[in-house]
Amino acid sequence: MTTAAPRRVRPSLSERELAPVYRPDDADGTAYDTHLADPGRYPYTRGIHATGYRGKLWTMRQFAGFGTAADTNARYRELLAAGGTGLSVAFDLPTLMGRDPDHPLSLGEVGKCGVSIVTLADMEALFEGIDLGAVTTSMTINSPAPMLLAMYLVVAERQGVLWSQLSGTIQNDILKEYIAQKEYIYPPRPSMRLVVDVFRFCAEQVPRWNTISVSGYHIREAGATAAQELAFTLRDGIEYVQWGLDAGLPIDTFVPRLSFFFNAHSDFFEEIAKYRAARRIWARTMRERFGATSERACMLRFHTQTAGVSLTAQQPYNNVVRTTLQALAGVLGGTNSLHTNSLDEALALPTTEAATLALRTQQIIAHESGVTAVTDPLGGSYFVEALTDRIEAEAMAYIERIDRLGGMVAAIEQAYPQREIADSAYRDQRAVEQGERLVVGVNAFTSDDDSAPPILYIDDSVAETQLTQLERIKTTRDAGAVASALAAMRESARHDGPMMEPILDAVRAYATVGEMCDALRDVWGEYQERAEI
Amino acid sequence: MNVEERAGLERLRRGDDGRRIRVVIAKPGLDGHDRGAKVIARALRDAGMEVIYTGLRQTPELIATAALQEDADVIGLSILSGAHLPVCERLMTLLREQGLDDVLVVVGGIIPAQDIARLEALGVRGIFLPGTPMSAIVDHIRTHVRPAI
Numbered sequence: 001m002t003t004a005a006p007r008r009v010r011p012s013l014s015e016r017e018l019a020p021v022y023r024p025d026d027a028d029g030t031a032y033d034t035h036l037a038d039p040g041r042y043p044y045t046r047g048i049h050a051t052g053y054r055g056k057l058w059t060m061r062q063f064a065g066f067g068t069a070a071d072t073n074a075r076y077r078e079l080l081a082a083g084g085t086g087l088s089v090a091f092d093l094p095t096l097m098g099r100d101p102d103h104p105l106s107l108g109e110v111g112k113c114g115v116s117i118v119t120l121a122d123m124e125a126l127f128e129g130i131d132l133g134a135v136t137t138s139m140t141i142n143s144p145a146p147m148l149l150a151m152y153l154v155v156a157e158r159q160g161v162l163w164s165q166l167s168g169t170i171q172n173d174i175l176k177e178y179i180a181q182k183e184y185i186y187p188p189r190p191s192m193r194l195v196v197d198v199f200r201f202c203a204e205q206v207p208r209w210n211t212i213s214v215s216g217y218h219i220r221e222a223g224a225t226a227a228q229e230l231a232f233t234l235r236d237g238i239e240y241v242q243w244g245l246d247a248g249l250p251i252d253t254f255v256p257r258l259s260f261f262f263n264a265h266s267d268f269f270e271e272i273a274k275y276r277a278a279r280r281i282w283a284r285t286m287r288e289r290f291g292a293t294s295e296r297a298c299m300l301r302f303h304t305q306t307a308g309v310s311l312t313a314q315q316p317y318n319n320v321v322r323t324t325l326q327a328l329a330g331v332l333g334g335t336n337s338l339h340t341n342s343l344d345e346a347l348a349l350p351t352t353e354a355a356t357l358a359l360r361t362q363q364i365i366a367h368e369s370g371v372t373a374v375t376d377p378l379g380g381s382y383f384v385e386a387l388t389d390r391i392e393a394e395a396m397a398y399i400e401r402i403d404r405l406g407g408m409v410a411a412i413e414q415a416y417p418q419r420e421i422a423d424s425a426y427r428d429q430r431a432v433e434q435g436e437r438l439v440v441g442v443n444a445f446t447s448d449d450d451s452a453p454p455i456l457y458i459d460d461s462v463a464e465t466q467l468t469q470l471e472r473i474k475t476t477r478d479a480g481a482v483a484s485a486l487a488a489m490r491e492s493a494r495h496d497g498p499m500m501e502p503i504l505d506a507v508r509a510y511a512t513v514g515e516m517c518d519a520l521r522d523v524w525g526e527y528q529e530r531a532e533i
Numbered sequence: 534m535n536v537e538e539r540a541g542l543e544r545l546r547r548g549d550d551g552r553r554i555r556v557v558i559a560k561p562g563l564d565g566h567d568r569g570a571k572v573i574a575r576a577l578r579d580a581g582m583e584v585i586y587t588g589l590r591q592t593p594e595l596i597a598t599a600a601l602q603e604d605a606d607v608i609g610l611s612i613l614s615g616a617h618l619p620v621c622e623r624l625m626t627l628l629r630e631q632g633l634d635d636v637l638v639v640v641g642g643i644i645p646a647q648d649i650a651r652l653e654a655l656g657v658r659g660i661f662l663p664g665t666p667m668s669a670i671v672d673h674i675r676t677h678v679r680p681a682i
Binding site for chain 2: 093094096097099104105106107108109112113177181182183184221222223309312313314346347348422425426429433439441442443452455457458460528529530531532533
């Protein structure tokens with residue numbers, strides 16, 4: 001049995017009122033060259049590359065990780081063989097939270113949401129047979145970002161690949177953890193020191209590495225509107241730039257290595273406008289607020305992921321269609337890199353078949369649809385330009401508000417973005433329940449037959465494997481070397497010293513992620529957010 | 534006060550609910566994705582229940598203690614990470630040991646179909662998958678909460 005849809009009430013995902021048609025006088029009439037400009041020209045509204053996707057397609061980077069390092073290594077080889085052009089590591093929750101598999105809070109979590117990485121030995125197994133000089137790798141890790149980056153660098157070293165040849169991204173975006181995803185360890189201020197230390201170290205030694213991926217993705221998934229996603233993400237970016245400058249880093253050396261990460265949600269034109277507004281706001285902010293002179297410091301480069309939160313457990317094959325539309329919005333908005341979600345992700349981590357179909361979706365957009373031929377093809381649309389101006393204005397109002405609160409760290413401490421997001425999430429859920437916003441298969445066109453695809457099932461045997469390996473490593477490594485490396489980390493943390501160098505020493509000694517994170521917990525303590533609803 | 538809050542208050546005045554149903558909403562494990570936990574906590578509160586949100590990173594021990602101290606009628610767990618079986622097994626054991634067998638335990642999140650029967654066998658009475666309307670969860674709690682209420 002299927003139910004008919006109630007009459008549509010809200011025409012778009014956002015609460016913004018739209019006119020039924022747009023005209024030339026709806027968009028900002030200022031000069032083309034200063035407001036839009038050709039692709040590749042400041043303020044980069046129309047894109048950062050003059051040649052668009054003719055010069056270089058976006059990177060098809062599928063986020064993947066589960067079970068042991070060996071399990072995930074096999075998936076990476078499949079993705080590369082299927083034509084994927086970059087790797088993207090999903091770590092499990094114990095790794096993300098800096099806990100070893102034997103910690104009580106790791107109960108049931110080892111290898112479930114991502115790959116379990118405990119010591120350098122796991123990182124070596126993860127990239128076994130993959131030339132780190134030939135792939136680019138993105139690593140979604142935040143609080144323990146310096147530890148996992150150090151592991152990657154040591155694996156490269158052992159493969160004989162120079163650090164100067166490495167290319168990839170470490171997420172390293174702690175602010176959005178306090179705001180949205182909540183995978184933080186330390187309080188905000190010492191955490192910001194760690195972030196800035198990665199900027200410093202990479203500027204000196206890993207110059208092609210993207211030292212941060214300032215992420216709106218998780219902010220949006222937690223319930224933010226498109227304007228909130230844009231504003232909080234760019235204001236986070238501003239905060240990182242300010243902290244880098246305060247630490248004495250020259251703007252044109254570290255800002256070009258900042259990258260961004262946005263969501264591609266379901267409101268097609270709003271998303272396209274969001275990406276265009278993002279580039280314009282960032283360019284103007286870097287030049288006008290911070291006085292950046294290099295072009296690269298003004299160019300916002302970003303990765304996009306389709307909206308996990310839009311996927312439904314009901315009628316899961318519909319998710320392929322949602323993801324296709326969202327991916328197309330990312331491409332028309334000029335994304336530099338893209339992850340497409342798999343149809344089964346409201347049910348479990350994706351199977352190989354579902355992950356392959358998600359990659360094929362990108363390949364069909366890239367090679368069959370013809371949309372890559374012309375750069376910023378919607379530029380000049382009365383509607384898209386008006387919407388770009390509008391979302392820019394909405395985001396700027398938030399950015400100014402956060403400036404008045406004393407910046408993003410201060411705003412987080414006052415729980416301002418957290419509350420804004422929780423309010424938006426609740427409004428959205430009520431809109432769905434009241435039938436104001438339709439979700440096919442959930443509150444409209446429902447069906448009793450929601451036949452589910454086969455899912456990837458990860459049992460608790462990974463924890464056993466990891467616990468056994470941890471035991472073995474602890475008995476074979478040089479315990480004295482570990483202890484002195486951890487002591488050096490504590491010492492440097494206490495005296496505001498460099499962090500990457502002592503962390504690299506600890507990694508080489510096979511210290512565990514939990515031990516390294518504990519060393520800094522000893523000095524900085526742990527952050528507890530106030531639980532409020 | 535919104536419509537639902539007013540309706541909740543109205544029911545209380547009429548005495549339909551006796552004392553307010555007390556619900557502990559908890560996020561066990563290491564996962565920080567709290568959108569679902571917060572939305573359901575607000576919805577239950579708006580439906581007239583007393584909601585205690587534990588916040589993030591709760592062990593089964595902490596959740597059982599919270600249920601005891603708060604004299605909870607219901608424990609609602611939000612689990613997206615795949616840790617539901619070990620977490621619920623441990624929690625149900627602790628509840629039994631502390632004589633809290635009559636507390637209604639419900640779970641919301643990403644739960645593979647093959648685990649639903651196993652959770653039910655552990656004593657979980659209410660498993661809500663993505664897309665479940667908040668009103669369905671409210672009704673379920675009202676229907677299944679211990680009869681003393």
